Amino acid sequence: MGLLEVKGINKRFGGLQALGDVNLSIQENTTHAIIGPNGAGKSTLLNVLVGKLIPDSGSVMFDGQSVLGRKPHEINQMGISRVFQTPEIFSDLTVFENVMIPCFAKRDGSFRMHAIESVFSEKGIQEQAEAILSDVNMLEKRHMITSSLSRGDKRRLEMAMCLVQDPKLLLLDEPTAGMARADTENTINLLKEIREQRGITMAIIEHDMNVVFSLAERITVLAQGMPLVEDTPDNIKGHPKVREAYLGEAQV
Amino acid sequence: MLGLEKKDFRLLLIVIGLTMLAPLILNPFPEGSEMAQFNAGYPDLMQRFVIFGIFAIGFNILFGLTGYLSFGHAAFLGAGSYGAVWMFKLLSMNVLPAIAISVIIAGLFSLLIGYISLRRSGIYFSILTLAFAQMSFALAYSVLTPITGGETGLQLALDDPRIFGASQTATGNIPVPALFGLEMRSSFELELGSWLFTFNTGYYLAAVFLIFAFYMSIRIFRSPFGMMLRAIKSNQTRMSYTGLNARPYTLAAFVISGMYAGLAGGLMASMDPLAGAERMQWTASGEVVLMTILGGAGTLIGPVLGAGMIKYFENIFSKINETILHSWFSFLPDGLEDFVVAMIYPFIGKGWHLTLGIVFMLVVIFLPGGLVQGGQKIAALFTRKKSEDVKPNATEPAE
Numbered sequence: 107m108g109l110l111e112v113k114g115i116n117k118r119f120g121g122l123q124a125l126g127d128v129n130l131s132i133q134e135n136t137t138h139a140i141i142g143p144n145g146a147g148k149s150t151l152l153n154v155l156v157g158k159l160i161p162d163s164g165s166v167m168f169d170g171q172s173v174l175g176r177k178p179h180e181i182n183q184m185g186i187s188r189v190f191q192t193p194e195i196f197s198d199l200t201v202f203e204n205v206m207i208p209c210f211a212k213r214d215g216s217f218r219m220h221a222i223e224s225v226f227s228e229k230g231i232q233e234q235a236e237a238i239l240s241d242v243n244m245l246e247k248r249h250m251i252t253s254s255l256s257r258g259d260k261r262r263l264e265m266a267m268c269l270v271q272d273p274k275l276l277l278l279d280e281p282t283a284g285m286a287r288a289d290t291e292n293t294i295n296l297l298k299e300i301r302e303q304r305g306i307t308m309a310i311i312e313h314d315m316n317v318v319f320s321l322a323e324r325i326t327v328l329a330q331g332m333p334l335v336e337d338t339p340d341n342i343k344g345h346p347k348v349r350e351a352y353l354g355e356a357q358v
Numbered sequence: 359m360l361g362l363e364k365k366d367f368r369l370l371l372i373v374i375g376l377t378m379l380a381p382l383i384l385n386p387f388p389e390g391s392e393m394a395q396f397n398a399g400y401p402d403l404m405q406r407f408v409i410f411g412i413f414a415i416g417f418n419i420l421f422g423l424t425g426y427l428s429f430g431h432a433a434f435l436g437a438g439s440y441g442a443v444w445m446f447k448l449l450s451m452n453v454l455p456a457i458a459i460s461v462i463i464a465g466l467f468s469l470l471i472g473y474i475s476l477r478r479s480g481i482y483f484s485i486l487t488l489a490f491a492q493m494s495f496a497l498a499y500s501v502l503t504p505i506t507g508g509e510t511g512l513q514l515a516l517d518d519p520r521i522f523g524a525s526q527t528a529t530g531n532i533p534v535p536a537l538f539g540l541e542m543r544s545s546f547e548l549e550l551g552s553w554l555f556t557f558n559t560g561y562y563l564a565a566v567f568l569i570f571a572f573y574m575s576i577r578i579f580r581s582p583f584g585m586m587l588r589a590i591k592s593n594q595t596r597m598s599y600t601g602l603n604a605r606p607y608t609l610a611a612f613v614i615s616g617m618y619a620g621l622a623g624g625l626m627a628s629m630d631p632l633a634g635a636e637r638m639q640w641t642a643s644g645e646v647v648l649m650t651i652l653g654g655a656g657t658l659i660g661p662v663l664g665a666g667m668i669k670y671f672e673n674i675f676s677k678i679n680e681t682i683l684h685s686w687f688s689f690l691p692d693g694l695e696d697f698v699v700a701m702i703y704p705f706i707g708k709g710w711h712l713t714l715g716i717v718f719m720l721v722v723i724f725l726p727g728g729l730v731q732g733g734q735k736i737a738a739l740f741t742r743k744k745s746e747d748v749k750p751n752a753t754e755p756a757e
Contacts, residue, residue: 156599182601194599196592199585207589208600210582216603219610221583224361228582267600 109134109275109307110155115164117150117331124150125161126331132275132324137301137308139318142328143352148311151328152279155309156188157181169274179216185274191283193260195252195267202248205235205266212271238270242296258289262296269300276300278310282317294320319343327351366576369658373572377565380404381555388552392685395677398670401545401558406669408561408568409625414649414661415568415575416618420611421647422656423584425591429484429643430471430491434464434616436498436638438623440505443512443633450522451533453542453563457624464620465613472612476605479594491643498635511634535628537563542629560629567625568662571618576658578614587611588656619646652721654728663729668714675710 108131117125125147132138140148153159155166157178166173173181182188196204209231214220226232239245242262247255252263261281268276281297282290294317300306301321312318318325318339325342327334329351335342342348359367376383385399398404417431438460445456475486498506506512514532518525527533535542542560549555578584589597590604597604627633636642645668653664683699683706690698705713725731 177603178598179601179603182599188599190595190599194593194596196589196596198592199588203585203589206582207585207602210586211601214582216601217606219583221578221581221610221614222361223582224363224577224580225582225585226363226580227361267596271601 108132109169110309111165111167112151112155113165113167115151115154115161115166117147117154117159117161124331125154128164128328128331128333130326130333130336132307132309134307135305136323137297137310137321138324138326139310139312139322140326140328141312141315141318142334145330146328146351147331148328149279150331152188152277152311155181155277156186182211182271182273183216186277187268187271187273187275188277189261189264189268189279189281191280193257193264195260195264197251197253199252200248201239201244201250201252201255201263202235204252204263205238205270206231208267208271209234234270238266241269242266257285258292261285261289261293265296265300269304269306272304273306276306276308278308278312280312281310282312282314290314290317293317297321360573362576363580366580366658370569370573370576373659373662374569377408377568380407380565381557381561385553385555389554390552395682396674398674399555401543401556401561403669403673404558404561405564405625405629406673407666408564409622409629410646410649410665410669411662412564412568412571412625413619413622413646414653414665415571416615416622417646418615418650418655418657418661419575419578419587419618420615421650422661423579423587423591424608424611426476426479426608426612427484427647428475428487428612428615429640429647430475430487430489430494431615431619431646432640432642433471433491433494433638434468434619435623435626435642436494436633436635437467438464438620439627439633439637440498440512440623441620442624442627443514443631444505446514446520446535446627446631447518448521450520451535452522453535453537453624453628456535456628457567457621460624460627461617461620464623465617468613468616468619469609472609472616476608476612488640488643491638492640495635495638495640498638506633506635508635511632513632535631564625564629567621571621572658572662579658583607583610648718652718652728654730657728657730660728660730667717667729671710671714671717675706675713676708678706680707 110132112128112130115125115128128147128151140151142148150159154161155173157173157176157180160174168184168186171184173184196207206225213231236245239248242265244259244262244266247259252260255263282293285293297308298321301308310318310321322339324336325339326336327342327348334347334351335345337345362370381399381404384404385397387393387397413435417428421427441463442456442460445459449455471487471490475483475490478486499508516526516532523533537559540559542563545556545558547554547556586602586607590607594604623637649664649668650661651664652667653662654660680699680703683702684695687695687698703709721728
């Protein structure tokens with residue numbers, strides 16, 4: 107039994123079958139990549155996992171509980187964090203505030219009326235936030251408003267915001283999309299570090315094969331809303347069906 | 359001090375100082391002089407400064423922090439006023455129970471309206487709150503006449519069945535609101551040379567509430583709750599993917615700001631025990647939006663400044679008439695005098711709205727952070743000369 111068990115998921119948008127009978131099992135303590143040509147249904151699948159979309163049929167079990175019908179914030183509280191294609195951070199707030207917010211969410215749950223005590227009196231939260239910022243080498247930038255950060259820093263900050271919650275599963279939606287070569291390498295190294303030091307289970311959706319093959323331990327290939335194959339990176343590389351799916355896309 | 363950072367505590371001290379000395383500060387011109395008409399230190403206007411200051415501080419907790427623009431906050435002010443007047447009619451002329459009930463009523467009312475309106479955000483939220491406020495106005499104006507007094511408004515009468523206290527005074531008059539015998543309308547006048555300063559009980563009561571309201575607003579701004587509200591304004595997607603439910607946070611902010619409005623309404627009724635439906639009208643809701651934006655939404659002191667400025671314009675600028683203008687420019691040759699007066703006249707007296715509109719436009723275009731940003735810019739000009747590294751706009755302007 108995997109940490110995340112997806113069984114028989116179907117999702118239609120009008121006449122389009124976005125996901126057709128998708129099964130997926132993500133084992134605890136692995137990095138699992140989901141790849142596939144454009145329109146394969148990767149993002150739809152991800153949106154189902156985080157509660158943004160409700161599938162027409164099927165089941166999604168996380169850590170023994172169903173996630174279907176739950177709101178995104180409830181699913182996060184179950185232990186699933188998500189990194190977005192373009193970093194979603196609190197851009198009017200400082201770096202430090204950005205990481206304190208998930209600390210509060212982790213400690214106090216989805217709502218708590220702590221309107222009188224000062225943020226500065228929360229020593230425990232501050233220590234947690236400082237620790238994670240020094241882990242991602244951003245401690246000296248903690249007083250900056252995040253909208254003025256570089257793209258790479260925004261990505262690292264978002265990662266820190268997810269990590270500080272100590273999630274059971276970290277979902278990454280094209281974490282290196284639109285990045286320069288050097289930034290991509292940095293992100294790969296950061297993810298490797300996270301994987302080794304924290305032992306967090308990760309699911310990555312990615313286009314960049316370099317990223318996929320340097321990180322993933324299992325790979326699922328989606329094509330036209332259906333899982334084509336699931337195997338180790340070495341076996342995926344030369345798989346005829348995978349080549350067909352990608353070459354087929356190239357011919358169109 | 360008092361759980362505040364040094365900077366905030368200093369700001370609180372400044373506000374305490376200004377409100378306590380307002381009768382002196384607002385009367386800088388000697389009585390009977392030409393400039394005396396610019397004096398704002400009379401009780402009625404000073405009461406309005408602080409009451410609308412409270413209203414705007416509360417509104418800012420919702421709008422300044424979460425960015426949810428309510429166009430119906432006057433409904434809570436109106437509801438608070440009605441509640442207070444009913445307390446005067448039924449219970450006692452003491453202002454404390456009246457103010458307490460006005461806060462409670464406004465809180466419950468805003469819980470109901472907020473619960474429904476906050477299902478939407480952005481313009482739809484604004485329209486929902488506007489619709490609710492206009493419905494409340496229409497109800498108060500007609501259908502609910504037995505409770506609200508309809509067109510004439512709710513007033514005290516000689517036969518009110520007051521439980522604690524008499525229906526009439528010994529001389530057959532309606533009793534006046536008081537705080538344990540201290541009448542709200544009573545004033546102490548101090549004559550210093552040709553200056554006349556009025557220290558009014560009602561004003562000082564309202565000022566104490568303003569200080570308390572301001573203090574609470576600082577605490578909320580600096581609390582984890584306040585940080586969550588700013589996070590909602592900044593990015594709701596990240597908010598929910600961080601495991602936080604935005605709805606109860608926004609609802610709590612909405613109710614808190616509704617209670618501030620109720621407090622303002624209760625104080626208004628305490629100063630002058632009547633309540634009318636027009637207090638709920640959309641123009642009144644719009645006014646508090648203007649106050650907050652003019653002063654600086656999302657800043658601590660901004661709403662108070664905005665409220666003061668608008669009320670000053672409304673009461674002082676509107677009093678300047680053509681005769682006064684002529685007397686100012688009488689040193690000019692006749693033709694020129696008439697011309698100058700004709701040019702200025704549309705902007706004063708009844709035309710004060712025009713001046714206010716122009717000021718508002720200038721502020722929004724050049725100082726999106728409101729008067730507070732203007733103050734910061736001026737302060738930065740002076741400090742830059744001393745040290746080179748001035749923090750560029752520590753507080754980001756809110757839209």
